[in-house]
Amino acid sequence: MxxxxxxxxxxxxxxxxxxxxxxxxxxxxxxxxxxxxxxxxxxxxxxxxxxxxxxxxxxxxxxxxxxxxxxxxxxxxxxxxxxxxxxxxxxxxxxxxxxxxxxxxxxxxxxxxxxxxxxxxxxxxxxxxxxxxxxxxxxxxxxxxxxxxxxxxxxxxxxxxxxxxxxxxxxxxxxxxxxxxxxxxxxxxxxxxxxxxxxxxxxxxxxxxxxxxxxxxxxxxxxxxxxxxxxxxxxxxxxxxxxxxxxxxxxxxxxYKDHKDKVTKLREIKDHFRQRVMAEIPDVKDNSGEAPHIASITFLGVRSEVLLHALEEKGIYVSAGSACSSNKPEVSGTLRGIGLDKNHYESTLRFSFSVYNTVEETDICVDALKELLPVLRRFTRR
Structure with a gap:
């Protein structure tokens, strides 16, 4: 895989x-x-x-x-x-x-x-x-x-x-x-x-x-x-x-070599991913800023750690926030700072891209999300 x-x-x-x-x-x-x-x-x-x-x-x-x-x-x-x-x-x-x-x-x-x-x-x-x-x-x-x-x-x-x-x-x-x-x-x-x-x-x-x-x-x-x-x-x-x-x-x-081309590629990857997520997946919120490489998406009805590990089982690696503090989940000061409530910041993932990524990879990720979320949301609601 x-x-x-x-x-x-x-x-x-x-x-x-x-x-x-x-x-x-x-x-x-x-x-x-x-x-x-x-x-x-x-x-x-x-x-x-x-x-x-x-x-x-x-x-x-x-x-x-x-x-x-x-x-x-x-x-x-x-x-x-x-x-x-x-x-x-x-x-x-x-x-x-x-x-x-x-x-x-x-x-x-x-x-x-x-x-x-x-x-x-x-x-x-x-x-x-x-x-x-x-x-x-x-x-x-x-x-x-x-x-x-x-x-x-x-x-x-x-x-x-x-x-x-x-x-x-x-x-x-x-x-x-x-x-x-x-x-x-x-x-x-x-x-x-x-x-x-x-x-x-x-x-x-x-x-x-x-x-x-x-x-x-x-x-x-x-x-x-x-x-x-x-x-x-x-x-x-x-x-x-x-x-x-x-x-x-x-x-x-x-x-910084061919920097403009690198940034353009990052934006294309990020924008394609966000557009598909928002158009094809219900109950989501886009928190993403203007940086070309970071997308922050809230998937209501499922805890971020659960969705993260479900994606991991498909070979897709994402983050539930910053990985620089520790691997222990904690409340995000950023997500609270922008006004998200508990249900939102406990259901948010960060997708961050590099020049090694492709648009095709984001399509695989979106398809995986569309497959996983209905099941995980039903399980969470029970």
């Missing part, structure tokens, strides 16, 4: 070129980039090339790219690092009510440390209220953190407008955006958008797991949260993960 993988919001299959390059680094160019001999120099070149490729994709400087162990660490560094640097001058942080756990939980930690956090509401499409943002800004606000693309429903936030509002109120307020679901799916312009920090994870763009980066605008006041041998100018100590960094750089290069 062929597999159909529609959980690319959780992780992606690595590009072949990424695997090949990482194997080369692991087997041949395995030196420590901090070593002074030729082997170390060669390893350092892989790190530098990755920085240059990523910087090119964002139109920023290579020296503004700092590698981390992934998106979670990048978000933690942005939030906790700036909070530690500003604890004597500011105590107020603004975020949204639909952030990923790697933002939400560090902010909870900072609240325990005495910082105050305002959680902005969103509308039924998951878009942050700009009016609420303007009202929330205060003289002691030092950080605003709003995700670019929501990981559960694909809502695309107005990052450029948020940056303009924040910097108009006070240019000294730092603006961070979690772009883990946005990078590779859209063009990002941190300089134009007045973004000071931007987080990315490698395994969402057909790169390796365990690697990510944080763009930090030069001159941003931020403290490290990992201390050690002063690698990466002391901002993120620890021997660099050269194979992971090389793989991330290659993935960044490939994901």
């Amino acid at each position: 062929p597999e159909i993988y529609f959980d690319n919001g959780a992780t992606t299959r690595a590009f072949p070129e990424v695997r090949e390059l990482m194997s080369e680094v692991l087997d041949i160019e395995y030196g420590n980039p901090s070593s002074m001999h030729l082997k170390g120099y060669h390893a350092e070149q892989y790190v530098n090339r990755a920085k240059e490729e990523i910087a090119r994709s964002l139109k920023v400087e290579p020296k503004e790219i700092y590698f981390t162990s992934g998106g979670t660490e990048a978000n933690n560094l942005a939030l906790i690092g700036t909070a530690m640097a500003h604890k004597r001058t500011g105590k107020h942080i603004i975020t949204s009510c639909i952030e990923h756990a790697s933002v939400y939980n560090p902010l909870g930690f900072l609240e325990e440390e005495g910082f105050e956090v305002t959680y902005l509401p969103v509308d039924e499409k998951g878009i942050v209220s700009l009016e609420a943002l303007e009202k929330a800004l205060r003289p002691d606000t030092f950080l605003v953190s709003i995700m670019c693309v929501n990981n559960e429903i694909g809502a695309v936030e107005p990052i450029e407008e948020i940056g303009r509002i924040v910097k108009k109120y006070n240019p000294e307020i730092l603006f961070h955006t979690d772009c883990i679901q946005a990078y590779g799916k859209m063009k990002l312009f941190p300089k134009k958008w007045k973004v000071d920090m931007l987080s990315v994870s490698g395994h969402k763009i057909h790169g390796p797991k365990g690697i990510g980066f944080l763009y930090i605008k030069e001159g941003t006041k931020i403290k490290p949260i990992i201390w050690g041998g002063n690698q990466q100018k002391g901002m993120r100590s620890g021997t660099e993960n050269v194979p992971g960094i090389a793989g991330l750089g290659k993935a960044a290069e490939l994901i």
Whole structure:
């Protein structure tokens, strides 16, 4: 039975070129980039090339790219690092009510440390209220953190407008955006958008797991949260993960090659899937945002975990929400934030697509849903 993988919001299959390059680094160019001999120099070149490729994709400087162990660490560094640097001058942080756990939980930690956090509401499409943002800004606000693309429903936030509002109120307020679901799916312009920090994870763009980066605008006041041998100018100590960094750089290069064609393909797959679902399956609700790769559908009358595993038995892999918190089901802050009631958010699945998927696969999935749902709904009602 062929597999159909529609959980690319959780992780992606690595590009072949990424695997090949990482194997080369692991087997041949395995030196420590901090070593002074030729082997170390060669390893350092892989790190530098990755920085240059990523910087090119964002139109920023290579020296503004700092590698981390992934998106979670990048978000933690942005939030906790700036909070530690500003604890004597500011105590107020603004975020949204639909952030990923790697933002939400560090902010909870900072609240325990005495910082105050305002959680902005969103509308039924998951878009942050700009009016609420303007009202929330205060003289002691030092950080605003709003995700670019929501990981559960694909809502695309107005990052450029948020940056303009924040910097108009006070240019000294730092603006961070979690772009883990946005990078590779859209063009990002941190300089134009007045973004000071931007987080990315490698395994969402057909790169390796365990690697990510944080763009930090030069001159941003931020403290490290990992201390050690002063690698990466002391901002993120620890021997660099050269194979992971090389793989991330290659993935960044490939994901933005023929980028318009890739995005067009993703939209065609998503739109075809949504249109068939809405036209052919009763008692459904489409929660999907504008991101090209994420579809969120509520199937009333059946629990999401039940439907997920029924699809799994047919070789179709989807998600009941974000896979990044744990494999333990929990109430989605995003689905509550957009106003869904318990019956809706307990019956919602996320279908997330990649360039490896096809329209034909979505047809197989829709046909499977049409076969499974009448049976599962009858069983649930009993």
